[in-house]
Amino acid sequence: MNTNKLDILVFAAHPDDAELSCSGTIIKYLKAGKRVGIVDLTAGEMGTRGTAATRKIEAENANQIMGISVRENLNMPDCFFENNKENQLKIIQMIRKYQPQIVLANAITDRHPDHGRAAQLVEDAAFQSGLLKIETSDNGKSQAPHRPQAIYHYIQDTYIQPDFIIDITEEIDLKKAAILAYQTQFFDPNSTEPQTYISSPDFIETVLARNREFGKIVGGVFGEGFTSKKIIGVKDIFSLC
Numbered sequence: 001m002n003t004n005k006l007d008i009l010v011f012a013a014h015p016d017d018a019e020l021s022c023s024g025t026i027i028k029y030l031k032a033g034k035r036v037g038i039v040d041l042t043a044g045e046m047g048t049r050g051t052a053a054t055r056k057i058e059a060e061n062a063n064q065i066m067g068i069s070v071r072e073n074l075n076m077p078d079c080f081f082e083n084n085k086e087n088q089l090k091i092i093q094m095i096r097k098y099q100p101q102i103v104l105a106n107a108i109t110d111r112h113p114d115h116g117r118a119a120q121l122v123e124d125a126a127f128q129s130g131l132l133k134i135e136t137s138d139n140g141k142s143q144a145p146h147r148p149q150a151i152y153h154y155i156q157d158t159y160i161q162p163d164f165i166i167d168i169t170e171e172i173d174l175k176k177a178a179i180l181a182y183q184t185q186f187f188d189p190n191s192t193e194p195q196t197y198i199s200s201p202d203f204i205e206t207v208l209a210r211n212r213e214f215g216k217i218v219g220g221v222f223g224e225g226f227t228s229k230k231i232i233g234v235k236d237i238f239s240l241c
Helices: 017-031 053-068 084-096 115-128 170-181 205-216
Strands: 010-011 035-044 070-076 102-105 150-154 163-166 223-227
Touching: 010 017, 010 150, 017 035, 017 150, 017 170, 017 223, 035 084, 035 115, 053 070, 053 170, 070 084, 070 150, 084 115, 102 115, 102 170, 102 205, 115 150, 115 163, 163 205, 170 205, 205 223
Parallel strands: 010 035, 010 102, 035 070, 102 150
Antiparallel strands: 150 223, 163 223
16 A cells, blocks of 8 residues: 555645645645645746745744645756756656646646646656556655646646636635745845846736636635646536536
C-alpha cells in the first residue's frame, strides 16, 4: 500500500499560484476527506518583492490555513525552467510518488510565461509517467508507472472560458486568508519594496471578482474555473444537474 497516495496533486509554477487560483477547491476537498498536496516548481526567487526564503515561510503559513500537509518544491529556476527531459523526470517522480487520481496545473496560457510553460510541462510529464520504460526512483527505490485519470488547468490572470466551475462559496474566507499569507507579494501599506502588478490594492479584489463571476454562473456566490484539454465524459446525464 502506498502511504503517500493523494487524491489530488496540484502543480504550481510559483508559490502562491495555487492559493490565488485553486485554493478554494483544495480546501473544499480537504474538508470532504480527500488527500491533497501541492508541488511548486520554483521558489519564486525572481519576484520583485520578497525572497525565496520569505516565500517559503509564507507558503508554510498558507499550508496551515488551507490544511495542507504535503507540499514540495522542485527548485527549478524561476523564469528560466524549460520543458525538457530533466524537468519532465522531476514531475514524473512526483506523480509516481503520490499517484494522484487528479492533477491540477497552471493555466494553459497566461500573462506570466512560466504559467503556460508549466502547464505543458505537467501535461507532457503526466502522460510519460504512465510509460513502463521510463525508469525513475524515489530514495533509491524503483517507482511504478502511474498516469493520472484527469488533468485540469486552473485559470489565472488572463480570462479563459472555463470548462467547469467548482462552487467555493463556503471556502472563500479561507482562500483569501491563504492568499494574504504571502505578505511580501500583495498590498501592504507599510512595505518599502517596489509596487508591482500584484501588489496594488485592487489586485486581490480582481481575484475575488473573478470568483464572484464564476460563482454566479453555477448558482453560488464564489467559484473557481478550470479547463480540460480532453473532452470530459460523464456516465450519467443527471450528474450534470
